[in-house]
Amino acid sequence: MPGRTSRLLLAVLAFGYAFLYVPILTMIVYSFNESRLVTVWSGFSVKWWGELLRNEAMLDAALLSFQIALVNACVATVLGTMAGFALARHPRFPGRIAFTGLIAAPLVMPEVIMGIASLLLFVALDQVLGWPRRGFATIAIAHITFSAAYVAVVIQSRLADFDRAVEEAAMDLGARPFTVLRTITLPLIAPSLVAGWLLAFTLSMDDLILTQFVAGAQSQTLPMLVYSSVRLGVSPQINVLATIIVTVAGAAIVGAGWLMNRARRQRDRDAYAATRRA
Amino acid sequence: MPALIRIEGVIRRFGDIVAVAGVDLDIQAGELFALLGGSGCGKTTLLRLLAGFEAPDEGRIVIDGVDMTGVPPYARPVNMMFQSYALFPHMSVARNVAYGLERERLPRAEIEARVAQVLDLVELGAHAGRKPHQLSGGQRQRVALARAIVKRPKVLLLDEPLAALDRKLRERTQLELVELQRRLGITFVMVTHDQDEAMTMATRIAVMDRGRIVQVGAPAEIYEQPVNRFVADFIGLANIFEGDIVGRSDGLLRIRCGPLGGEIAAPAVAGLAGGAVSLAIRPEKLSLRRDDAANTGGLAGHVRDVVYLGDESIFHVALQTGATVQVTRMNAQRRASAAITRGDAVRVTWADDAVVVMPQ
Numbered sequence: 001m002p003g004r005t006s007r008l009l010l011a012v013l014a015f016g017y018a019f020l021y022v023p024i025l026t027m028i029v030y031s032f033n034e035s036r037l038v039t040v041w042s043g044f045s046v047k048w049w050g051e052l053l054r055n056e057a058m059l060d061a062a063l064l065s066f067q068i069a070l071v072n073a074c075v076a077t078v079l080g081t082m083a084g085f086a087l088a089r090h091p092r093f094p095g096r097i098a099f100t101g102l103i104a105a106p107l108v109m110p111e112v113i114m115g116i117a118s119l120l121l122f123v124a125l126d127q128v129l130g131w132p133r134r135g136f137a138t139i140a141i142a143h144i145t146f147s148a149a150y151v152a153v154v155i156q157s158r159l160a161d162f163d164r165a166v167e168e169a170a171m172d173l174g175a176r177p178f179t180v181l182r183t184i185t186l187p188l189i190a191p192s193l194v195a196g197w198l199l200a201f202t203l204s205m206d207d208l209i210l211t212q213f214v215a216g217a218q219s220q221t222l223p224m225l226v227y228s229s230v231r232l233g234v235s236p237q238i239n240v241l242a243t244i245i246v247t248v249a250g251a252a253i254v255g256a257g258w259l260m261n262r263a264r265r266q267r268d269r270d271a272y273a274a275t276r277r278a
Numbered sequence: 279m280p281a282l283i284r285i286e287g288v289i290r291r292f293g294d295i296v297a298v299a300g301v302d303l304d305i306q307a308g309e310l311f312a313l314l315g316g317s318g319c320g321k322t323t324l325l326r327l328l329a330g331f332e333a334p335d336e337g338r339i340v341i342d343g344v345d346m347t348g349v350p351p352y353a354r355p356v357n358m359m360f361q362s363y364a365l366f367p368h369m370s371v372a373r374n375v376a377y378g379l380e381r382e383r384l385p386r387a388e389i390e391a392r393v394a395q396v397l398d399l400v401e402l403g404a405h406a407g408r409k410p411h412q413l414s415g416g417q418r419q420r421v422a423l424a425r426a427i428v429k430r431p432k433v434l435l436l437d438e439p440l441a442a443l444d445r446k447l448r449e450r451t452q453l454e455l456v457e458l459q460r461r462l463g464i465t466f467v468m469v470t471h472d473q474d475e476a477m478t479m480a481t482r483i484a485v486m487d488r489g490r491i492v493q494v495g496a497p498a499e500i501y502e503q504p505v506n507r508f509v510a511d512f513i514g515l516a517n518i519f520e521g522d523i524v525g526r527s528d529g530l531l532r533i534r535c536g537p538l539g540g541e542i543a544a545p546a547v548a549g550l551a552g553g554a555v556s557l558a559i560r561p562e563k564l565s566l567r568r569d570d571a572a573n574t575g576g577l578a579g580h581v582r583d584v585v586y587l588g589d590e591s592i593f594h595v596a597l598q599t600g601a602t603v604q605v606t607r608m609n610a611q612r613r614a615s616a617a618i619t620r621g622d623a624v625r626v627t628w629a630d631d632a633v634v635v636m637p638q
Contacts, residue, residue, distance in 0.1 A: 173378035
């Protein structure tokens with residue numbers, strides 16, 4: 001439908017995309033900048049790509065952050081999903097009010113406070129049990145604590161408008177509770193599970209404050225490194241690193257969508273072929 | 279023959295609300311049994327108790343000789359068709375129907391054969407690969423039906439199976455379901471709030487009110503011999519009056535009833551010999567004639583309103599006794615020259631055995 005309304009809508013759409021993507025595109029372009037100043041363009045070059053690949057500290061930090069984010073996302077999704085089920089499916093159990101508060105706490109508590117609390121706990125535990133040493137484990141545990149809360153909220157709200165008759169129908173057709181979960185409930189809430197996982201991954205990947213408290217002297221995550229190096233002046237290597245992360249993340253999301261689509265179509269075709277053959 | 283389903287003293291409470299307040303009921307194999315009642319009468323809870331989604335607080339349910347107490351839904355020889363259909367949205371029609379068979383770990387070839395067979399039965403063979411959201415309401419209803427009968431349950435539970443269909447489709451589907459039930463020989467237990475649906479389909483009906491079964495019987499029994507005011511009022515139209523039994527003659531009760539012009543006669547009912555009673559007369563069992571010299575019997579009155587329904591008309595007649603009765607007449611002729619209309623003086627008559635006497 002051509003006309004003024006649709007042109008206005010298109011303009012709004014273009015502005016929206018520009019708002020989201022122009023900074024990222026700028027950053028990608030500037031990763032090929034020759035200048036040693038991040039904000040001044042002086043010619044095309046791949047020299048900062050080379051610099052980054054030789055920068056061991058930066059690569060180590062990136063790897064550490066990535067590993068922590070991966071572990072965090074997986075564990076937080078499992079724990080958060082379980083918590084979400086408890087909140088959505090069990091209106092009454094002992095300590096429900098306290099449990100609800102505990103889930104909400106990390107969402108509203110200042111990270112500084114969580115950081116101090118976690119640090120105190122880890123130091124005390126380390127003294128008594130000899131575990132955990134500050135580093136990978138403490139960072140991962142701290143991240144899981146708060147990102148599981150986010151996952152729980154995502155899953156709880158998905159389950160709130162879930163039609164339970166579908167689960168009852170499965171049970172009526174002979175499925176035991178675990179089979180119902182595996183074949184009906186989880187596939188139907190899969191988009192929320194993926195969303196929760198991605199949310200947890202992102203939260204962990206760019207967390208700085210909490211991580212500062214619990215990281216200890218030996219470990220440095222990417223946000224910590226970037227933040228400390230900013231004080232000495234930003235190196236264009238940051239642009240390169242960010243470009244790599246954006247590219248990998250974008251490819252992963254597109255790829256996952258494509259795989260899910262293909263699997264679904266394949267299933268439908270199989271089922272269709274099966275009944276036609278019979 | 280022992281009953282296929284035996285419900286014994288079942289009570290189910292939700293907090294302070296008693297949803298099912300002591301139900302005893304036997305359902306025979308091969309019946310198409312309807313639980314009929316208004317919303318909140320406990321009929322759906324009773325169905326869910328049979329399916330195993332609820333557990334009785336008191337009493338027990340026996341299906342095919344096995345006590346179902348503590349038996350979970352997935353282990354019961356019953357399948358249910360849900361009011362919302364509850365199709366699995368992420369699975370194709372064929373996978374929806376195959377789901378129950380896959381749970382039995384049957385060989386793949388047998389599953390495929392049975393799915394194809396039942397889809398042909400409900401005429402959905404061509405839509406096996408579609409997703410539920412690609413189907414019309416009527417097609418979804420048939421997928422739900424196919425999914426529920428493919429396991430060949432002893433009992434099929436149907437929760438308002440046709441409520442979501444439009445009227446024409448509903449009437450056609452009612453007859454198809456009855457036909458299917460006879461062919462498969464599966465016992466159907468159906469919940470409905472629609473008395474026409476229950477009358478059309480069921481071999482027996484249980485009328486429920488406030489968690490109890492008020493009357494069980496064949497459709498004609500329930501309509502012609504309601505046991506109390508509630509049933510008479512709930513099923514079809516009825517003119518209901520209060521009266522007192524004053525005597526008995528020639529096997530008929532003599533009943534004094536002011537609104538019906540004094541003393542009338544009515545067929546005797548076991549257990550009712552005296553005292554206050556309720557009387558019901560169905561509107562089609564009243565006759566209406568013009569009040570003129572040729573017609574002198576019955577009660578005089580005038581027509582206050584005529585509701586034209588096409589096949590029949592309902593006349594609201596104000597009697598001289600002060601009561602108002604409804605009378606239905608078939609519109610057998612396209613244009614009756616002597617049609618009775620609003621304001622006409624009429625006389626209302628009835629046969630003695632048209633009067634149903636019920637305890638008050």
